[in-house]
Amino acid sequence: MTPLTSFPKQDIRVVLFEGISQRAVEVFHDAGYRQVELLPKSLTGDELIGKVSGAHIIGIRSRTQVTAEVIAHARKLITIGCFCIGTNQVDLEAAQLAGIPVFNAPYSNTRSVAELVVAEAIMLMRGIPQKNAECHRGGWSKSAAGSHEVRGKTLGIIGYGHIGTQVGVLAEALGMHVLFHDIEAKLSLGNARAAASLDDLLERSDVVTLHVPETPATRMMFGAAQIARMKSGAHLINASRGTVVDIDALAAALESGHIGGAAVDVFPVEPKGNGEPFESPLTRFDNVILTPHVGGSTLEAQDNIGAEVAAKLVRYSDNGSTLSAVNFPEVTLPEHAGSHRILHIHRNVPGVLSRINELFSREGVNINGQFLRTDAKVGYVVMDIASTPEITSRLRAALNAIEGTLRTRVLY
Ligand SMILES: NC(=O)C1=CN([C@@H]2O[C@H](COP(=O)(O)OP(=O)(O)OC[C@H]3O[C@@H](n4cnc5c(N)ncnc54)[C@H](O)[C@@H]3O)[C@@H](O)[C@H]2O)C=CC1
Numbered sequence: 001m002t003p004l005t006s007f008p009k010q011d012i013r014v015v016l017f018e019g020i021s022q023r024a025v026e027v028f029h030d031a032g033y034r035q036v037e038l039l040p041k042s043l044t045g046d047e048l049i050g051k052v053s054g055a056h057i058i059g060i061r062s063r064t065q066v067t068a069e070v071i072a073h074a075r076k077l078i079t080i081g082c083f084c085i086g087t088n089q090v091d092l093e094a095a096q097l098a099g100i101p102v103f104n105a106p107y108s109n110t111r112s113v114a115e116l117v118v119a120e121a122i123m124l125m126r127g128i129p130q131k132n133a134e135c136h137r138g139g140w141s142k143s144a145a146g147s148h149e150v151r152g153k154t155l156g157i158i159g160y161g162h163i164g165t166q167v168g169v170l171a172e173a174l175g176m177h178v179l180f181h182d183i184e185a186k187l188s189l190g191n192a193r194a195a196a197s198l199d200d201l202l203e204r205s206d207v208v209t210l211h212v213p214e215t216p217a218t219r220m221m222f223g224a225a226q227i228a229r230m231k232s233g234a235h236l237i238n239a240s241r242g243t244v245v246d247i248d249a250l251a252a253a254l255e256s257g258h259i260g261g262a263a264v265d266v267f268p269v270e271p272k273g274n275g276e277p278f279e280s281p282l283t284r285f286d287n288v289i290l291t292p293h294v295g296g297s298t299l300e301a302q303d304n305i306g307a308e309v310a311a312k313l314v315r316y317s318d319n320g321s322t323l324s325a326v327n328f329p330e331v332t333l334p335e336h337a338g339s340h341r342i343l344h345i346h347r348n349v350p351g352v353l354s355r356i357n358e359l360f361s362r363e364g365v366n367i368n369g370q371f372l373r374t375d376a377k378v379g380y381v382v383m384d385i386a387s388t389p390e391i392t393s394r395l396r397a398a399l400n401a402i403e404g405t406l407r408t409r410v411l412y
């Protein structure tokens with residue numbers, strides 16, 4: 001791939017997919033970006049490739065799959081924003097090796113998911129989904145059978161991270177006992193306790209809720225064997241990723257009555273946008289709350305996410321800072337008024353930095369500031385120099401010729 005360079009801000013094309021908040025557009029406009037396109041849904045296949053290949057910055061939510069193939073066609077792309085928490089929809093390694101940092105909003109919708117999950121735990125324990133469905137059909141069955149308070153019951157949280165801990169805090173405020181299971185050692189908040197094992201958690205919980213990211217280890221981590229371990233009549237909530245639960249095994253356990261009810265917000269296959277058909281083996285069960293992946297969809301969260309991720313994208317585009325990028329060495333940079341800033345992204349192989357420094361000394365250019373971070377695969381070095389456009393352009397061409405260079409950008 002020929003390394004790319006930067007150019008005037010008014011020519012930078014930003015494409016935001018999946019109905020990202022207007023707040024993001026405002027942040028780009030305020031920062032001087034004029035070409036911001038807001039699309040209401042995700043795209044796939046050639047349509048997505050066509051759109052991304054013309055963009056310098058893209059913003060997506062959980063639905064748009066930015067695969068290695070999409071990235072290979074994204075010749076102008078300098079950065080990707082996931083306007084959400086999860087980043088599993090992006091091939092992070094392919095992006096990194098194309099010199100494209102990816103940003104997300106790691107906390108902005110945490111509270112929204114936690115509130116929904118706790119509300120669902122109450123609804124499931126009361127049998128409200130099936131009562132609601134019956135009333136909608138003109139039925140009436142006033143009864144306390146199968147209806148319970150959550151106070152004193154046990155909530156099992158799988159994945160005790162940002163969301164899991166918030167769910168635990170809210171559940172404890174309702175008088176629930178909280179157990180959690182995580183692959184990492186975690187500080188328990190309040191009176192929450194780590195379960196001895198996943199099986200231990202499943203055997204003791206009245207409601208089990210999943211808050212793990214999508215990783216190779218969590219794909220289908222919750223199947224027939226885990227469901228069988230749950231107490232008879234217990235409830236399952238999944239607002240993590242649709243690939244985490246074996247949906248057919250869940251349907252079978254609902255059919256048999258082993259699972260008392262479920263709330264599912266995420267699905268193995270989700271429609272591309274509103275108005276597209278939704279299909280799931282769970283639609284036939286009254287005791288299942290189905291929501292269209294709205295765990296993080298509150299106006300509060302979406303506004304915050306729009307502002308946060310857009311600000312990160314602007315900062316990277318304007319200044320080169322990669323602080324909080326999820327796939328890139330993190331460099332925090334000062335302002336560079338009065339100097340040219342050269343950003344050089346390269347494979348992390350021995351000798352690249354010394355070749356860069358040799359080049360600058362050969363050109364007789366003084367480096368006012370140099371910032372370097374590396375990870376296992378990639379190095380990111382930023383140099384502020386007092387230079388003329390001619391010298392900078394010569395340097396840029398020479399930098400591009402250094403073996404291992406993935407991308408060079410210049411910020412004037
Ligand atoms: N339904 C929705 O709208 C939303 C869904 N999400 C999903 O929720 C996930 C979790 O979000 P956060 O809590 O912010 O992430 P986090 O990274 O703070 O927490 C995830 C936790 O899961 C643990 N974990 C990872 N693999 C595990 C395994 N195999 N078994 C047990 N624990 C494991 C991690 O150690 C970590 O503590 C996101 O990755 C995203 O997929 C996030 C926001 C909105």
Ligand SMILES: O=C(O)CCC(=O)C(=O)O
Nearest residue numbers: 061062084085086296297
């Ligand atoms: O709001 C969205 O589109 C996705 C929310 C989500 O799943 C996330 O933040 O990871």
